[in-house]
Amino acid sequence: MWIPKWQRDRQSGVDSPVPTQAVSNEEFLPRPQSPQQRQWEQLIGELADEKAKKLGMARRDFMRTSMGLATAFLASNLVYGPNWDVDAAETLEPEATKEKFPKGEYFIFDVQTHFTDGVAIGFRSAEFVRNMGFDLKDNPDAYSFANYVKEIFFDSETSLAVISGVPGREINKDLAGKVLEGRDRRGGILPSWLMSQRKKELNELAGGTRALCQGNCAPNHYWDTGANAPDFPQLFEQMEREFTKYGIDSWKWYCHTDPGRSGDGFRLDDEKITYPFYEKSKELGLKTFSVHKGFASQSRTLGHFAHPGDIEKAAQDHPDLTFIVYHSALKHGPGEPQFQADGFFDPTTGDFAWHAELMKIKERNPQMSNVYPEIGSSFGMLAIAHPQMCQHLIGKNVKHYGADHVIWGTDCLWWGSPQWVIDAMKRFQISDELCEQFGYEKLTKEDKAKVFGLNAAKIYGIDVTKELKALPSDALTRLKTAYLNRGGQRDNAAQGWVRADA
Amino acid sequence: MNRIAHVLARAALLVLAAMGAVAVATMGQEKARPARPDPAAWGADHVGQPFPPYVTGDECLFCHRDVGPAWGQNRHQLTIRQAAPDDVSLAALRELPGGDSFADETQFMLGAERVTRFLKKSKEYGKLDLLSAAFSRREGQLKNDDSPAWQTSAFADRCAGCHATAVENKSQAFAAISLDCFTCHGDVPLEHTKDVSRVLLSSKTTEARKVISICGQCHLRGGKSKSTRKPYPNTFVAGDNLFRDFEVDFSDAAFAAAPAIDQHIYLNARDVAVLGHSETTCLNCHDVHGQSTAKHQDLNDAAICSTCHVPQTGNAKLRDGISPSQRLRMHSRVCDY
Numbered sequence: 060m061w062i063p064k065w066q067r068d069r070q071s072g073v074d075s076p077v078p079t080q081a082v083s084n085e086e087f088l089p090r091p092q093s094p095q096q097r098q099w100e101q102l103i104g105e106l107a108d109e110k111a112k113k114l115g116m117a118r119r120d121f122m123r124t125s126m127g128l129a130t131a132f133l134a135s136n137l138v139y140g141p142n143w144d145v146d147a148a149e150t151l152e153p154e155a156t157k158e159k160f161p162k163g164e165y166f167i168f169d170v171q172t173h174f175t176d177g178v179a180i181g182f183r184s185a186e187f188v189r190n191m192g193f194d195l196k197d198n199p200d201a202y203s204f205a206n207y208v209k210e211i212f213f214d215s216e217t218s219l220a221v222i223s224g225v226p227g228r229e230i231n232k233d234l235a236g237k238v239l240e241g242r243d244r245r246g247g248i249l250p251s252w253l254m255s256q257r258k259k260e261l262n263e264l265a266g267g268t269r270a271l272c273q274g275n276c277a278p279n280h281y282w283d284t285g286a287n288a289p290d291f292p293q294l295f296e297q298m299e300r301e302f303t304k305y306g307i308d309s310w311k312w313y314c315h316t317d318p319g320r321s322g323d324g325f326r327l328d329d330e331k332i333t334y335p336f337y338e339k340s341k342e343l344g345l346k347t348f349s350v351h352k353g354f355a356s357q358s359r360t361l362g363h364f365a366h367p368g369d370i371e372k373a374a375q376d377h378p379d380l381t382f383i384v385y386h387s388a389l390k391h392g393p394g395e396p397q398f399q400a401d402g403f404f405d406p407t408t409g410d411f412a413w414h415a416e417l418m419k420i421k422e423r424n425p426q427m428s429n430v431y432p433e434i435g436s437s438f439g440m441l442a443i444a445h446p447q448m449c450q451h452l453i454g455k456n457v458k459h460y461g462a463d464h465v466i467w468g469t470d471c472l473w474w475g476s477p478q479w480v481i482d483a484m485k486r487f488q489i490s491d492e493l494c495e496q497f498g499y500e501k502l503t504k505e506d507k508a509k510v511f512g513l514n515a516a517k518i519y520g521i522d523v524t525k526e527l528k529a530l531p532s533d534a535l536t537r538l539k540t541a542y543l544n545r546g547g548q549r550d551n552a553a554q555g556w557v558r559a560d561a
Numbered sequence: 562m563n564r565i566a567h568v569l570a571r572a573a574l575l576v577l578a579a580m581g582a583v584a585v586a587t588m589g590q591e592k593a594r595p596a597r598p599d600p601a602a603w604g605a606d607h608v609g610q611p612f613p614p615y616v617t618g619d620e621c622l623f624c625h626r627d628v629g630p631a632w633g634q635n636r637h638q639l640t641i642r643q644a645a646p647d648d649v650s651l652a653a654l655r656e657l658p659g660g661d662s663f664a665d666e667t668q669f670m671l672g673a674e675r676v677t678r679f680l681k682k683s684k685e686y687g688k689l690d691l692l693s694a695a696f697s698r699r700e701g702q703l704k705n706d707d708s709p710a711w712q713t714s715a716f717a718d719r720c721a722g723c724h725a726t727a728v729e730n731k732s733q734a735f736a737a738i739s740l741d742c743f744t745c746h747g748d749v750p751l752e753h754t755k756d757v758s759r760v761l762l763s764s765k766t767t768e769a770r771k772v773i774s775i776c777g778q779c780h781l782r783g784g785k786s787k788s789t790r791k792p793y794p795n796t797f798v799a800g801d802n803l804f805r806d807f808e809v810d811f812s813d814a815a816f817a818a819a820p821a822i823d824q825h826i827y828l829n830a831r832d833v834a835v836l837g838h839s840e841t842t843c844l845n846c847h848d849v850h851g852q853s854t855a856k857h858q859d860l861n862d863a864a865i866c867s868t869c870h871v872p873q874t875g876n877a878k879l880r881d882g883i884s885p886s887q888r889l890r891m892h893s894r895v896c897d898y
Binding site: 176177178179230245248282315316320358363394 | 614616617618619620622623624625626627629630631632633638643684685686687727732734735736737738739741742751752754755
C-alpha cells in the first residue's frame with residue numbers, strides 16, 4: 060500500500076527537515092527504504108519526539124526549528140557515522156546553534172539558482188527531492204519568481220544569487236525580419252531576457268545588488284546550414300544584445316545541447332566554433348564562462364559533450380577567461396541507475412566519473428588558475444545519498460583546485476529552499492580516516508567562507524564588505540524580517556508517495 | 562485438332578463464366594459495405610513546408626530527468642548509434658584492404674539485429690555518408706565489400722526519414738540524428754506542464770487517427786510519399802494527417818506479402834485510417850518509453866492479435882512459423898528493425 064510521505068511522517072512522528080529516502084512521484088513503485096534509511100528516519104522521529112516533549116513543543120513545530128535540523132544531522136551521524144558537525148546541545152537549545160554558527164558568519168553567494176517562466180517542470184516530484192524539508196508543491200507557483208524570492212532570500216541565508224541559465228535559445232526575428240521582444244523570443248523555461256528582467260526588478264526592489272544573471276547564448280545556437288558553421292553575424296548580434304541590453308554577468312553553456320539545431324553539441328576547445336565566441340566576448344568585456352559539466356543523461360545523443368575533457372586546452376589557451384565548472388562534472392546523480400553501476404565510484408581511490416577527469420586536468424596543469432569547480436546539486440545530492448562520496452568531492456576539489464577555487468551553488472529552487480544545503484555545508488567535515496588515506500585537509504571556517512561566497516565574489520567583482528554593510532538596510536532584508544516576524548517559515552511536509560510498511 | 566480446340570474453348574468459357582460470377586459476387590459485397598472514410602480527409606499537413614521551430618530533446622530532458630538515464634537504450638534512440646570501437650562489425654571492416662580507414666572514419670552505426678551499416682558525418686549540414694559495405698550479424702561477415710565506398714546520398718534518399726529527425730524536404734538535411742522527442746510528441750509548448758493534452762501521445766492525447774499517423778510515419782514500411790516518392794513522409798509533423806501525402810497499400814494482397822510484424826501494423830492502421838475504428842491503436846500494446854510489451858496481455862483475442870497468435874487461445878499460442886525471435890528478424894523490402 061502507498062501513502063503520502065507526509066502522512067506516514069506524521070503518523071510515525073517524523074517531519075524530517077532533510078531527505079531521508081527516495082520518494083515516488085507516482086510514476087514508479089516506491090522503493091523500500093534501505094535498512095540505514097529506515098533506521099535514520101526512525102531515529103529522527105524518536106529523538107524529535109523526546110526533545111519536543113522535553114521542550115513542551117509540538118513535534119512538527121520542533122522539526123521546523125534549527126533544533127529539528129540539528130536532530131536530523133545528529134541522527135544521521137548515529138547511523139552513517141560522524142559526517143556532520145553537530146552537538147547534542149543544539150537539538151535542545153537554539154542558542155547553541157546560534158553560538159556555533161553566528162548569524163551572518165558567512166556571506167552566502169549562490170551562483171546556481173533558477174526559477175521558470177511560469178511552468179512546473181517536475182523537479183520537485185523527482186525521486187530524489189520528494190522528501191526535501193520544505194513545501195515541495197509541484198505547480199507553476201512553486202517554480203515562480205515570487206517563490207524564488209521567498210525560498211532563496213527569505214527561507215535561507217543566501218545574500219546574493221546568480222540567476223542561472225538553462226538550455227534554450229532565443230529567436231531573434233520573425234519571418235518578416237521584425238525583431239522580437241519579450242516572450243515572443245521564446246527561449247525555453249528560463250530565457251536570457253527573463254533572467255535579465257527579474258534581476259533588474261529584484262535589485263531595484265532591494266535597492267542594491269541581490270541578483271546577477273547569466274545569458275544562455277552559446278556557439279551552436281545560430282547556425283548557417285549552408286556553410287555548416289556558426290552563423291556568426293546572428294550569433295554576435297545575440298551576444299551583443301545579451302551583454303548590452305540584458306546586462307548579463309556570465310555566459311551559461313550547455314555544450315551537450317543543440318537548441319539551434321546545428322546537428323551537434325560543441326566543445327570548449329573547438330577553435331573554429333567556440334574560439335570566435337571567446338574573442339567576441341572579450342571584445343564586449345565579459346570574461347566569465349559558466350559551463351555545465353556532468354549529469355550527462357540530460358542529453359539525448361550529445362551527453363559526451365558534458366565531459367570536462369575540453370576544459371584543459373580552452374582554459375590554457377585563454378588564461379584571461381574564467382571557467383566555472385558547474386556540478387564539478389559529476390556524471391550521474393544518485394537518482395540515476397548508472398550511479399549504482401560498477402566502476403562509477405571507486406572507494407579505493409575516491410574517484411568517480413567524470414569528476415576524476417576534472418581533477419586530473421589540474422594535476423597535469425598545476426599552474427592553471429582560471430578553472431573553478433562549482434558544487435551545485437553534486438554536494439547536496441551526495442551529502443544525503445552518499446556522505447563518503449561527498450567528502451571525496453569536496454576533499455579532492457580543495458586538494459587539487461584549492462579552497463579559494465571551489466564555488467558555492469545549489470541548483471535551487473529546483474530542490475526547494477537552499478537552507479538545508481547551507482546547513483549541510485556548515486556542518487560538513489571530512490573524516491580523519493579520509494584525510495589520512497587521501498591527503499585531504501580538514502575544512503576550516505575560513506575555507507567554508509571562501510566556498511560559500513568569497514570566491515564567487517572575486518570572480519564577479521563583488522565588494523563583499525560593501526555588500527554586507529548595505530544588506531541590513533536594503534528593502535529585501537526588511538521584507539524578510541517582516542516575513543519572519545509574521546511567522547514565515549519553511550514547511551517540512553513532503554509531497555511524495557512511499558510504502559506504508561517501509 | 563477440332564476436338565482439342567473445342568475442349569480449350571469450353572474451358573475458356575467456363576473460366577470466364579467463373580470470373581464473371583466472382584466479379585458479380587464481389588460487386589454485390591462491395592455494394593453492401595458501408596462507405597469507407599477517406600484516410601486523407603481529416604486534419605492538416607506540412608507537406609513541402611519547412612519544419613516549424615520546436616523545442617529540442619535536450620531541452621526536454623533538462624526537465625524530464627526520469628526519462629534521460631534509460632533513453633539511451635531505447636530503440637527509438639538507437640535508430641542511429643555511436644560507433645563502438647570494439648564492435649565486431651568494425652573488426653571485420655578492418656580486415657578489408659584499406660579497411661582501417663573506413664573503420665576509423667565510421668562515427669555511427671545503423672541496425673543492430675540483422676544488418677549493420679556504417680555511417681560518417683558528411684561535410685554538408687544534416688547529412689551522413691553511408692558505406693556501401695554492410696555487416697551481416699547473422700552470418701558474421703561483410704556484404705557488398707568488393708569495392709566499398711562512402712555514398713553521399715543513399716542515407717538521405719532511403720533512411721533519413723526514419724533514422725533522423727526533421728528531414729527537410731528540399732535539402733533532405735536532418736536536424737538531429739536518431740529520433741528527437743519532436744518526432745512523436747510534436748512541437749510541445751511550454752504550457753504543456755499545465756495541460757498535458759498539449760503533448761501528443763500523452764495520456765490525454767491518444768486520438769486514434771493521430772496515433773496511427775505518428776507511429777505510421779515510420780512503421781508503415783513500404784509506404785511512399787506521393788510528392789517525393791521517397792519511402793518516408795514529406796515533412797511530417799506529429800499531429801498531421803500522414804495519409805494526405807503518404808501512400809500505403811492497404812490491400813489484402815499487400816497484407817499477404819508482408820511479414821507478420823508488418824501485417825499487424827497494416828491491419829491496425831487500416832482499421833483506424835480506412836475503416837474509422839478507434840478502439841485499438843499501437844498504444845494499447847506498446848509502452849514506448851518503458852520498452853515494455855506487458856500491455857499485450859490486455860488485448861485478449863482482438864483481431865489484430867491473430868496476425869501472430871492463434872485465436873481463441875487467449876493469445877497463449879503463436880501461429881506456426883511465428884516466434885518472438887523470428888518476428889523481430891523479419892524484415893521488409895525497405896529495411897530491418
